[in-house]
Amino acid sequence: MEPVRGQRITVEVNGERHERDVEARRLLVHFLRDDLDLTGTHVGCDTGNCGACTVILNGVAIKSCMLLAVQADGTSVETVEGLSPDGELHPLQEAFSSFHALQCGYCTPGMLMSAKHLLDHNPEPTEGEIRRAIQGNICRCTGYVNIVEAIASAAKGGRR
Amino acid sequence: MLLAEVEYARPSTVEGAVRLLSSHAGARPLAGGQTLTNVMKARAAAPDVLVDLNDLEELRQISRTADGGLELGAMVTLSELIRSPDADARPILAEVAAQIADVQVRNRGTIGGNICSNDPTNHLPPVVAALGATMTIRGPDGERTVTAEEFFVGVYMTAVAPGELMTKLTVPAADGARDGFASIPIGRDGTCICNAAATVEDGQARIALGCVAAVPVVLSSTAEEDAVREAVRGADLDPPSDVHASDDYRRHLAEVVALRAVQQAAG
Numbered sequence: 001m002e003p004v005r006g007q008r009i010t011v012e013v014n015g016e017r018h019e020r021d022v023e024a025r026r027l028l029v030h031f032l033r034d035d036l037d038l039t040g041t042h043v044g045c046d047t048g049n050c051g052a053c054t055v056i057l058n059g060v061a062i063k064s065c066m067l068l069a070v071q072a073d074g075t076s077v078e079t080v081e082g083l084s085p086d087g088e089l090h091p092l093q094e095a096f097s098s099f100h101a102l103q104c105g106y107c108t109p110g111m112l113m114s115a116k117h118l119l120d121h122n123p124e125p126t127e128g129e130i131r132r133a134i135q136g137n138i139c140r141c142t143g144y145v146n147i148v149e150a151i152a153s154a155a156k157g158g159r160r
Numbered sequence: 161m162l163l164a165e166v167e168y169a170r171p172s173t174v175e176g177a178v179r180l181l182s183s184h185a186g187a188r189p190l191a192g193g194q195t196l197t198n199v200m201k202a203r204a205a206a207p208d209v210l211v212d213l214n215d216l217e218e219l220r221q222i223s224r225t226a227d228g229g230l231e232l233g234a235m236v237t238l239s240e241l242i243r244s245p246d247a248d249a250r251p252i253l254a255e256v257a258a259q260i261a262d263v264q265v266r267n268r269g270t271i272g273g274n275i276c277s278n279d280p281t282n283h284l285p286p287v288v289a290a291l292g293a294t295m296t297i298r299g300p301d302g303e304r305t306v307t308a309e310e311f312f313v314g315v316y317m318t319a320v321a322p323g324e325l326m327t328k329l330t331v332p333a334a335d336g337a338r339d340g341f342a343s344i345p346i347g348r349d350g351t352c353i354c355n356a357a358a359t360v361e362d363g364q365a366r367i368a369l370g371c372v373a374a375v376p377v378v379l380s381s382t383a384e385e386d387a388v389r390e391a392v393r394g395a396d397l398d399p400p401s402d403v404h405a406s407d408d409y410r411r412h413l414a415e416v417v418a419l420r421a422v423q424q425a426a427g
Contacts, residue, residue, distance in 0.1 A: 001169055024166050027197075132263070
């Protein structure tokens with residue numbers, strides 16, 4: 001095996017298969033945003049701290065600014081666009097809306113994907129578990145209270 | 161961010177990875193990428209070739225040794241360690257792993273990466289030093305196993321030479337020993353300002369201090385408060401001063417976290 005500067009990759013994103021030639025240096029977040037035009041995934045700090053770029057890769061929440069696109073070859077990725085494929089809001093999105101869990105909205109896609117990852121693995125989280133699950137997602141507007149309430153409500157099927 | 165141009169290979173065997181690392185002068189192993197990717201963004205490292213270790217199944221194994229100890233492949237993620245039932249051989253490992261960064265970072269970040277980056281503020285170097293764990297390193301000329309004292313060489317530097325790869329962490333069985341860890345982080349689960357791990361057996365403590373020198377500082381003492389404090393005061397520390405703490409304050413914190421780690425271990 002010889003190292004390469006770039007390669008053709010196949011990635012399943014939100015159930016759809018995409019094939020592209022990418023440079024080895026390309027980050028997954030730029031592959032999603034710039035190559036696939038899926039701009040719901042945001043670049044915030046670009047240092048792995050803020051979590052705005054969170055996506056779910058093979059069932060695991062990761063920060064897509066710290067993974068090369070070539071590393072995602074052969075994987076399945078879920079982005080925020082995948083939450084509402086038919087335009088109908090996902091229960092988490094409904095809850096974020098009704099609990100006013102966002103203000104500027106920049107962190108929201110990452111926050112939603114971390115919340116989805118939590119509920120996929122722990123459908124009935126405690127408040128403490130919710131807070132720990134979104135520890136890697138920074139929100140500078142809300143103070144987190146409404147986000148935590150929204151996730152708790154979505155876990156209970158939308159009830160308060 | 162656009163990284164500098166780099167070549168990439170994802171070998172499927174450890175031998176293949178070692179061959180790539182040893183045949184390209186500017187090659188570096190890419191484990192979870194939670195440090196290296198950001199270091200590359202900052203242009204603080206400019207590897208010519210990234211050797212991605214993510215397909216090396218051999219490095220993803222968690223197993224118990226015949227004597228009840230633990231073998232952890234270097235590519236075991238922090239999340240996998242936290243979830244592993246085998247990890248209760250030395251529960252402190254999972255307990256400390258759960259304090260590192262956040263869910264997403266723990267999902268990608270690996271044990272080998274945390275140890276091999278040897279950032280003085282990292283969590284695992286003092287833990288492996290206190291537990292008397294050993295690191296296995298494979299290179300073109302074969303395999304060797306080194307202690308923590310031999311492994312941690314300087315800030316960001318370890319005994320893993322260019323062309324080599326850390327493959328495995330071996331943790332001895334507790335055998336009556338109990339472990340503790342304490343830290344003063346920047347925010348909950350943030351970067352450590354000061355940390356310490358301790359193992360206590362029959363009233364004797366082995367303490368490893370982090371963040372106060374280039375490598376973990378290992379001390380022996382009895383588990384009594386006065387003895388622990390005296391051991392830390394007498395240790396050869398070289399703590400940095402920064403916006404979070406002065407060197408003197410870090411010396412003070414080293415005493416505090418060492419004592420807390422010993423007290424947790426002595427339970």
